[in-house]
Amino acid sequence: MIPIEVSSLRKCYGSLKAVDDISFQVNKGEVFGLLGPNGAGKTTTIEILEGLRQRDGGNVKVLGFDPWKNGYELHKKIGVIPQDFNFIEKITPREAIIYYADLFNIKVNPDDILKEVLLEESAKVNFDSLSGGQKQKTGLALSLVSSPELLFLDEPTTGLDPNARRAIWEVIRGLKAKGNTIILTTHYLDEAQQLSDRVAIMDHGHIVAMGTTDEIIAQYGSGERLEIRGPEQLAQYIKSNTELQVDYDKLRGIVSIPLKKQIDALAALAAAEQSKTDWGDIQTRRDSLDDVFVKLVSGKVGEQGEILDETKQGEAT
Numbered sequence: 001m002i003p004i005e006v007s008s009l010r011k012c013y014g015s016l017k018a019v020d021d022i023s024f025q026v027n028k029g030e031v032f033g034l035l036g037p038n039g040a041g042k043t044t045t046i047e048i049l050e051g052l053r054q055r056d057g058g059n060v061k062v063l064g065f066d067p068w069k070n071g072y073e074l075h076k077k078i079g080v081i082p083q084d085f086n087f088i089e090k091i092t093p094r095e096a097i098i099y100y101a102d103l104f105n106i107k108v109n110p111d112d113i114l115k116e117v118l119l120e121e122s123a124k125v126n127f128d129s130l131s132g133g134q135k136q137k138t139g140l141a142l143s144l145v146s147s148p149e150l151l152f153l154d155e156p157t158t159g160l161d162p163n164a165r166r167a168i169w170e171v172i173r174g175l176k177a178k179g180n181t182i183i184l185t186t187h188y189l190d191e192a193q194q195l196s197d198r199v200a201i202m203d204h205g206h207i208v209a210m211g212t213t214d215e216i217i218a219q220y221g222s223g224e225r226l227e228i229r230g231p232e233q234l235a236q237y238i239k240s241n242t243e244l245q246v247d248y249d250k251l252r253g254i255v256s257i258p259l260k261k262q263i264d265a266l267a268a269l270a271a272a273e274q275s276k277t278d279w280g281d282i283q284t285r286r287d288s289l290d291d292v293f294v295k296l297v298s299g300k301v302g303e304q305g306e307i308l309d310e311t312k313q314g315e316a317t
């Protein structure tokens with residue numbers, strides 16, 4: 001069974017189309033990253049899949065259930081960390097696990113779960129005294145109480161320091177290694193790249209790109225380009241004295257030259273040398289997931305991966 005199947009899903013809040021005709025599926029054992037700027041519709045989508053919100057249209061199957069109609073059966077099989085997870089102040093992670101297990105009428109060994117989320121050291125500290133990362137780990141611990149096969153993690157690492165984030169990554173990797181299926185939303189693209197097998201990038205309720213991060217970069221990213229740090233005159237000089245396309249990023253003070261052939265780099269550097277300007281820090285680079293993300297959510301890329309000019313950008317959304 002495919003754990004998550006979504007087709008033509010729609011959800012409006014008044015006149016706002018928060019989720020506007022999206023389709024995707026998540027395969028068993030996969031970590032699926034849901035990315036997109038604030039307000040893109042990620043949490044709305046996740047909450048519909050969890051059975052917490054009613055959809056306006058489309059079909060959704062989660063572990064074979066319609067989440068809105070069969071929420072009770074579904075909730076026994078999924079684990080959830082909501083965005084901005086919070087809990088009762090004067091309860092410790094260990095007590096919280098026991099409390100949850102009682103609620104679900106399940107027998108668990110709280111210490112096993114605390115160990116799984118690397119929270120043994122703070123097992124007996126009240127929730128309100130835990131650090132941000134420890135609070136998020138408590139959320140993860142609670143989502144594991146029912147031994148779910150499917151987990152929904154909505155921004156599990158937001159606001160955490162780099163070490164705390166990595167600690168959560170370890171937990172997520174461990175869960176994946178055990179065969180769990182995971183939907184993860186995050187604003188950290190490095191995190192999405194590290195953890196996800198596939199990602200979908202959402203914007204204004206649409207999915208604007210989907211696939212492995214390598215596939216998305218290959219489809220929407222630019223090819224190799226040469227970057228040289230230098231003044232605008234350098235860009236002008238290279239442009240006037242070669243056949244090359246030359247762009248200038250004023251903010252970063254970077255001359256950027258798309259390389260149709262590798263030898264183009266030589267022509268550009270020869271021109272730079274003759275320009276008598278102050279230049280340096282040469283590097284070649286390709287678009288990262290960050291570069292592609294920014295292009296996609298600002299409407300600068302069309303559906304075929306083409307770069308749109310200003311007049312066409314409205315049509316892309």
Ligand SMILES: Nc1ncnc2c1ncn2[C@@H]1O[C@H](COP(=O)(O)OP(=O)(O)OP(=O)(O)O)[C@@H](O)[C@H]1O
Nearest residue numbers: 013016018036037038039040041042043044045083
């Ligand atoms: N209950 C609600 N009533 C009205 N509008 C809502 C409601 N919940 C969400 N929205 C709106 O729907 C849109 C999508 O919100 P959603 O929370 O799904 O975005 P998101 O992608 O999770 O954003 P973020 O990255 O900030 O968490 C936003 O414009 C939001 O203001």
Ligand SMILES: [Mg+2]
Nearest residue numbers: 042043044083
């Ligand atoms: Mg959200």
